[in-house]
Amino acid sequence: MKKIITAAEIKEYDRFLRMHFCNCLTGFKSPLLVGTTSESGNENLAIFSNVFHIGADPSTIGMIARPTTIPRDTVANISETKIYTLNHIPLADYEKGHLTSAKYPEEISEFEALNLKAEYIEGFGAPFYADAPLKIGLSLSSITPIKENDTILIIGKVELVEVEEKNLMVTGHLDFSGLRTVASTGLDTYYSTKFIDRLPYAKYRK
Amino acid sequence: MKKIITAAEIKEYDRFLRMHFCNCLTGFKSPLLVGTTSESGNENLAIFSNVFHIGADPSTIGMIARPTTIPRDTVANISETKIYTLNHIPLADYEKGHLTSAKYPEEISEFEALNLKAEYIEGFGAPFYADAPLKIGLSLSSITPIKENDTILIIGKVELVEVEEKNLMVTGHLDFSGLRTVASTGLDTYYSTKFIDRLPYAKYRK
Numbered sequence: 264m265k266k267i268i269t270a271a272e273i274k275e276y277d278r279f280l281r282m283h284f285c286n287c288l289t290g291f292k293s294p295l296l297v298g299t300t301s302e303s304g305n306e307n308l309a310i311f312s313n314v315f316h317i318g319a320d321p322s323t324i325g326m327i328a329r330p331t332t333i334p335r336d337t338v339a340n341i342s343e344t345k346i347y348t349l350n351h352i353p354l355a356d357y358e359k360g361h362l363t364s365a366k367y368p369e370e371i372s373e374f375e376a377l378n379l380k381a382e383y384i385e386g387f388g389a390p391f392y393a394d395a396p397l398k399i400g401l402s403l404s405s406i407t408p409i410k411e412n413d414t415i416l417i418i419g420k421v422e423l424v425e426v427e428e429k430n431l432m433v434t435g436h437l438d439f440s441g442l443r444t445v446a447s448t449g450l451d452t453y454y455s456t457k458f459i460d461r462l463p464y465a466k467y468r469k
Numbered sequence: 470m471k472k473i474i475t476a477a478e479i480k481e482y483d484r485f486l487r488m489h490f491c492n493c494l495t496g497f498k499s500p501l502l503v504g505t506t507s508e509s510g511n512e513n514l515a516i517f518s519n520v521f522h523i524g525a526d527p528s529t530i531g532m533i534a535r536p537t538t539i540p541r542d543t544v545a546n547i548s549e550t551k552i553y554t555l556n557h558i559p560l561a562d563y564e565k566g567h568l569t570s571a572k573y574p575e576e577i578s579e580f581e582a583l584n585l586k587a588e589y590i591e592g593f594g595a596p597f598y599a600d601a602p603l604k605i606g607l608s609l610s611s612i613t614p615i616k617e618n619d620t621i622l623i624i625g626k627v628e629l630v631e632v633e634e635k636n637l638m639v640t641g642h643l644d645f646s647g648l649r650t651v652a653s654t655g656l657d658t659y660y661s662t663k664f665i666d667r668l669p670y671a672k673y674r675k
Contacts, residue, residue: 290499
C-alpha cells in the first residue's frame, strides 16, 4: 500500500520523527570522520555524513555542517586553522565512528575517549584517523551560509590522499570492495556493501 | 603498501583518471533520477549522484549540478518550471538508470528511450519514475553558483514523498533493506547493501 506524505504532514511530525524521516530521504552515503585541531592544539574527530563531490579540477569536496548557534568544534577549528581531514570508516569501526557524535567535555578528544588512534602525515597539520583505509587532507576553500536554514556549506580543496596502493585502480577508480568502508542512511543506520557492476560511459545509440 | 597522492599529482593526472579518482573520494551515495519537464512539456529524466540532506524543518535537499556552459536540460527545466522529482533507483534498474546520462536527441525523452514509465501524482506537475520505491517531489528554493568551479548548488523544498507504507517505520526511518535501492560510488560503479545495525543516539558517559 503506497502512502503519500505531504510537506504539511512532515511539518506536523514530532521533531524526532521528522529528523529521522528527512535525513533518510537522500539514501545511502559514506559517513566520514572529520579530523581537526583547535588553535590551542586540541584534537577533534566528528562524524559527518553529508559530504559530496564538487569538482575534479581542482579536486574539491563539499560538506554540510549544522548551524553554529550552539558551539561546533569542527566548524570553529576549520575556520581557525583552515585545514581538516576526511577519514573513511572501516566496517569494523562503525560503532566508534557513531560515538564521535556524542558531546564530550572540552578537555577530552574523541580520539582518546574512543581509543581511535590519531596519525599525522608529514607536511599536513590536521590529524587523520590512523586506521581509515582512505584518508583525505583538505585546505579550506570557502564557508557559505545556506539561507534556507542556517546550515553551512564548507568547501575544501584536496591537498593529499592516502590509500593502499592495491585499492587504487589504473583507471583512477578506488576499489571500495577492497577498502571495506561502511555506508549509512539517516543519522544512525549502517550497512555493508557488495559490488554489482561497473558500467561503461553511457552513449545514445539509435 | 600505502600511497600518498598530492594535489600536484592529481592535477597532472590524465583527465579521465582524475575524474574517476576525484569522484570516488566521497564514497557511497544513492544515485537518484531527477524528473523534470520543459516549459513546452518535454519530459526529462537524468541521473544525479551528489544529492544530500540540508534540513528537516523545512525539509530541504541539495544537489550539485555540472556547469551550464553546455546545455543541461535538467537545470534549465528546474529553472523554468520551479519543480522537479527525485526518484530512488531499484536494484534491478541500475543499468537503465545509468543510461539516462547519455546525450539523447532533443525530441527523445529518457523515459521513452529507456522504457522507464513516467507517472504523475495528483497536484504535482513534474514526472516521477513509476517504479521508484521512494519518490520525492520538490519545489525549487534556490540556485547558487559554486565559485570554485562553476558547478551549481540546487536546493529544493520537499513537497511530497511517496513510499510503500511498510517501508516507513514508526520512528520516521525509511527501511532501505525493504526499499532495495541501489548504491553507487564515482560515476559508474554500483552496489547492493546489507543492513548491519541501527545505533542509539550517542551520549558521553564518564
